[in-house]
Amino acid sequence: MDSEPPVVPSETSRPSLLSPNGDECKNGDSPSTANSHTDVDSAKTENDSLGDGCKGPGVMSKRQMKKLIKQKQWEDQRELRKQKRKEKRQKRKLVRQAQVTQNQEDHLNKRTRREIRPSNMRLVIDCSFDDLMALRDVKKLNKQIRRCYAENRRAIHPVQLYLTSHGGQLKSNMEEYDKGWINWKDIHIKSEHYKDIMKHEDLVYLTSDSPEVLHELDEAKAYIIGGLVDHNHHKGITYKQALELGIAHAQLPLGSFVKMNTRKVLAVNHA
Structure with a gap:
């Protein structure tokens, strides 16, 4: 006698597994496992729904955090x-x-x-002693001439300033280290000797070796000072030149105003 085929339960006849909250469990899941899945999904859904703007009590959004940081930096x-x-x-x-x-x-x-009222008096710096100086002394003379020029430019009654016999080492040094001299104003720079550009009777050489003392300045005269830095190696050379040329000479009255124990020889910019 043939046996009856086994009865396969239908989908509707299968027992359903319900989770404690009443949800149907997935195939192969126990009620406890299904409950765990449900809790995770629920939490995820809740967090997604909150977004950045609201993350629950005590939780700060990114926007609020940035605002707080900026406020703290400001403070x-x-x-x-x-x-x-x-x-x-x-x-x-x-x-x-x-x-x-x-x-x-x-x-x-x-x-x-x-x-400013310019004076008619001429002050001549005689640069004809170029060959008697070492280069270091020529550089010192150049500095003294610059000071003379600067002081005369600032003076209320500037004199007519002349450089004569300008050339040689002095000119080369000025062209190398003081190129602005070519644009100097209110100064007469001449390559000629002073005796060739001024009247003989107007010339007065200021030299400490002269026995004559100058008590008053004459604006009609041209007073000459030697452009020489020699450390007393060439004593009396300017006085000798004045005698040879037959021009007037005198010394400044330093003894009446300044007590000096040495020879009354001044630097170019002190004369």
């Missing part, structure tokens, strides 16, 4: 901003003071220029 830099404002005020104050000072100096310079 931390309060003293720095205060110091910078103070420095700016001080800088503006200094600029205003500098402008006031500059305006005062400009006004003074304009007034001084109006008061």
Whole structure:
């Protein structure tokens, strides 16, 4: 007798496994496993629904965190901003003071220029001793000439300043280290000797070896000083030149105003 085929339960006849919250368990899952899946999915869904704007109580969003950081930085830099404002005020104050000072100096310079009255008196620096000086002494002479020029430019009653016999080492040194001399104003730079460009009777050589003492200056005269830095190696050379040329000579009255225990020889810019 044939046996009956086994009865396969239908989908509807299968027992369903329900999780504790009433959800149907997936195939192969026990009620406890199904419950775990459900909790994870529920938490994920909740977090997704909150987004960046709301993450529950006590949780700060990225936007809020950035805002808080900026606010803290602003507070931390309060003293720095205060110091910078103070420095700016001080800088503006200094600029205003500098402008006031500059305006005062400009006004003074304009007034001084109006008061300048050039003298007709000529002062000649005789540069004919170039071959008697070492290069280091020529450089010193160049510096002394620059000082003479600068002082005369600032003077209220500037003299007519001359450089004569300009050439040789002195000219080369000026061209190499002081190229601006070519643009000097209110100075007459001549390659000729002073005796060839001025009247004989106008010339007065200022030399400490002269027995004559100069008590008064004559604006009609041309006073000559020797452009020589020799450390007393060539004593009396300027006096000798004056005698040879037959021109007037004199010494400045230094003994009446200055006590000097040495020879009364001055640097070019002191004469």
